[in-house]
Each structure stands twice: as C-alpha cells, then as structure tokens.
Amino acid sequence: MEYLxxxxxxxxxxxxxxxxxxxxxxxxxxxxxxQLSNTPAKFLIFVPDSPTASLFFTIFLxxxxxxxxxxxxxxxxxxxxxKYGIWAVVMNxxxxxxxxxxxxxxxxxxxxxxxxxxxxxxxxxxxxxxxRHLIVAxxxxxxxxxxxxVYNMMPRxxxxxxxxxxxxxxxxxxxxxSIALAYYLTVRNKNQFYQS
Numbered sequence: 268m269e270y271l272x273x274x275x276x277x278x279x280x281x282x283x284x285x286x287x288x289x290x291x292x293x294x295x296x297x298x299x300x301x302q303l304s305n306t307p308a309k310f311l312i313f314v315p316d317s318p319t320a321s322l323f324f325t326i327f328l329x330x331x332x333x334x335x336x337x338x339x340x341x342x343x344x345x346x347x348x349x350k351y352g353i354w355a356v357v358m359n360x361x362x363x364x365x366x367x368x369x370x371x372x373x374x375x376x377x378x379x380x381x382x383x384x385x386x387x388x389x390x391x392x393x394x395x396x397x398x399r400h401l402i403v404a405x406x407x408x409x410x411x412x413x414x415x416x417v418y419n420m421m422p423r424x425x426x427x428x429x430x431x432x433x434x435x436x437x438x439x440x441x442x443x444x445s446i447a448l449a450y451y452l453t454v455r456n457k458n459q460f461y462q463s
Contacts, residue, residue, distance in 0.1 A: 281331065281332050284386070285329065291321050292318045292321045299318065317355060319347065320343075323340050324344040327344050331393065338394065339404070341453075342394070345388065347387075347408060349388060351380065352383035353380075354380075354438060354441055355380035361430070396449070396453040396454060398450075409439070421434070
C-alpha cells in the first residue's frame with residue numbers, strides 16, 4: 268500500500284490523471300450532445316451525469332496538485348464518481364443481457380466508468396470532507412435522481428425503456444449506497460482505508 272500512496276501523490280501521475288479526466292469530461296459532454304439539445308434549459312445541469320462527476324474530480328485534482336483542498340467538490344466527486352461509474356457498468360451489462368450483444372463502445376464505457384468509480388475511492392484518504400459537505404453532495408445526488416426519473420431526464424438506453432421503473436429504483440438505492448460509502452471512507456473511518 269505504501270507504493271500505491273506514493274503513486275497517487277506523484278505529480279507526474281496526477282497531471283496524467285488530470286488530463287485523462289479533463290478530456291474524458293469533454294468527450295462525455297459531447298456524448299450527451301443529442302440529448303442535451305432536446306433538454307429544457309432548467310434541467311441541463313442534471314442530464315450529463317458522468318461527465319459532471321468527472322468534472323468534479325478534475326476540479327479536485329487541480330487543487331490537489333497545488334496542495335489545496337476543496338471539500339464540497341471532493342464530496343460531490345467521490346459520491347457521483349462511484350454512483351455513475353457503477354451505474355454505467357450495470358446498465359451496459361443489462362444491455363448485454365437484453366440484446367445478447369454489446370458494441371465496442373459499450374465495453375469501452377464499462378471499462379472507463381469502472382475506472383471512474385475506483386479513482387474516486389482511491390483518493391478518499393486525501394479528502395477533507397466533513398458531514399456538512401457530504402450532506403450537500405447527498406442532496407445533489409438524490410435530487411438528480413428525482414429529476415431523472417420523475418421528469419424523464421435519465422440517459423437514453425432505448426433497449427431498456429421497459430425496465431425504467433426498476434432502473435429508477437436501483438438508481439435511488441445506488442445513490443444511498445454511494446453516500447454511505449463516502450461517509451464511511453471519509454467522515455467516519457478514512458484512516459483505515461489504506462491499512463492492510
């Protein structure tokens with residue numbers, strides 16, 4: 268674990284990670300372009316879930332590289348990275364089950380979103396999150412679920428339309444689990460994360 272701690276704080280690695288997240292964020296917003304063009308203005312901020320999560324993490328990395336913390340962004344990053352990372356992996360697996368096959372883009376999305384979920388957790392010992400920061404991140408995340416599944420602003424997976432109620436239910440509880448995990452790793456027990 269000592270080697271992992273060294274890598275995660277290495278400036279060259281941090282800059283590389285920043286670049287991956289920065290360009291991944293841009294690509295993510297481009298991926299949502301079609302849906303965003305048909306989204307009412309008041310909902311625009313809530314639609315591109317994954318790129319907004321990676322944007323939060325990119326902002327965290329920007330400050331972290333210079334030895335600074337920004338706890339509200341850190342809380343939003345850890346919760347949303349894990350939630351939308353796991354969500355995308357599960358949705359693409361469900362697409363594979365429903366359709367019997369998955370495009371190369373689907374496998375790419377699974378790999379990139381899986382990595383997205385992990386990276387937010389790896390930096391948990393470096394966040395300066397307190398309960399108030401996590402409450403704000405939790406409210407943002409749950410509110411986003413209501414926007415997605417009450418106002419039908421969720422990402423479009425046409426093959427899965429018939430399962431939208433079940434997906435909404437799963438998404439809500441994934442949000443709860445993401446908030447709880449963030450609490451456990453940062454507010455409650457962050458010093459135990461790297462202990463082996």
